Amino acid sequence: PAAQLNYGTITTLDISAADGNFYMAGTDDGRVWRSDNAGTGWIEITAGLPRRWVTRVVADPLDTQTCYVTLSGFTMDEHVPHVFRSTDRGATWSPIGGNLPDAPVNDLIVDPSDPVTLFVATDIGVWATRNLGVGWFPLGQGMPLQVVHDLSFHAPSRSLVAATHGRSQWRLDLSQLPVAVDSRSPGHLAFTGSGP
Numbered sequence: 429p430a431a432q433l434n435y436g437t438i439t440t441l442d443i444s445a446a447d448g449n450f451y452m453a454g455t456d457d458g459r460v461w462r463s464d465n466a467g468t469g470w471i472e473i474t475a476g477l478p479r480r481w482v483t484r485v486v487a488d489p490l491d492t493q494t495c496y497v498t499l500s501g502f503t504m505d506e507h508v509p510h511v512f513r514s515t516d517r518g519a520t521w522s523p524i525g526g527n528l529p530d531a532p533v534n535d536l537i538v539d540p541s542d543p544v545t546l547f548v549a550t551d552i553g554v555w556a557t558r559n560l561g562v563g564w565f566p567l568g569q570g571m572p573l574q575v576v577h578d579l580s581f582h583a584p585s586r587s588l589v590a591a592t593h594g595r596s597q598w599r600l601d602l603s604q605l606p607v608a609v610d611s612r613s614p615g616h617l618a619f620t621g622s623g624p
Contacts, residue, residue, distance in 0.1 A: 444487035444495075445540075450517070452495060454482025460497055462518050473518030480510055483533060489540045493517055498548065500532035509533050511548060511561060524561025535579045537588065545605075547588055549576035554590050554600070571598045 436457050444450035451463040453470070458479035461470045480499035488494035495518055499510035509528035512521040524546075525533070531551040539545035547556050547567065554576055556567040567588075575593040582589065586602045 439482050440484045442485050442487050445489045447492040452485035454485045456481055476521040484535045486536050488538055490543055496536050498533040498536050507531055526561045526564050528564045534577050537579045537581045549579045551575045568600045
């Protein structure tokens with residue numbers, strides 16, 4: 429495997445919108461941490477997760493107990509989609525990568541108006557699930573196949589913004605997101621972007 433440099437530095441941080449005392453952090457050495465007292469004390473919650481670069485920690489915007497972690501094995505030449513969910517603040521983890529393609533996952537967004545709907549940024553575009561990861565489908569048309577590093581959700585306009593590596597940012601209007609989509613078929617919404 430390729431060499432991996434670890435510095436024990438924070439790669440991702442999130443504060444729960446549902447509980448302002450619940451903080452999460454992930455580090456480049458594959459560890460995940462939580463604080464239940466606004467950062468005064470920290471508990472490692474890595475048990476049950478693969479030791480990979482932590483790309484994102486996400487506290488559910490409505491449920492104070494639910495959280496998510498995405499990890500990347502890219503530096504180890506591993507392209508498995510690592511997405512995990514916990515319903516007990518990280519005491520236990522369940523994999524929810526389902527049928528995601530073999531590509532690192534870089535970010536995750538929980539739809540605040542429908543918490544069973546998740547969006548992930550991967551090294552091969554944006555994917556979504558309407559059932560907490562039982563089945564995933566590629567989201568949107570019009571955006572070139574590319575690495576997506578970050579996602580942002582703009583609630584008032586129900587827009588998802590994807591920040592890419594080298595192709596700028598792209599916006600998707602989610603107001604037309606289908607209620608049910610065959611996980612094997614592509615999404616039919618079109619990204620609009622400022623990329624070349």
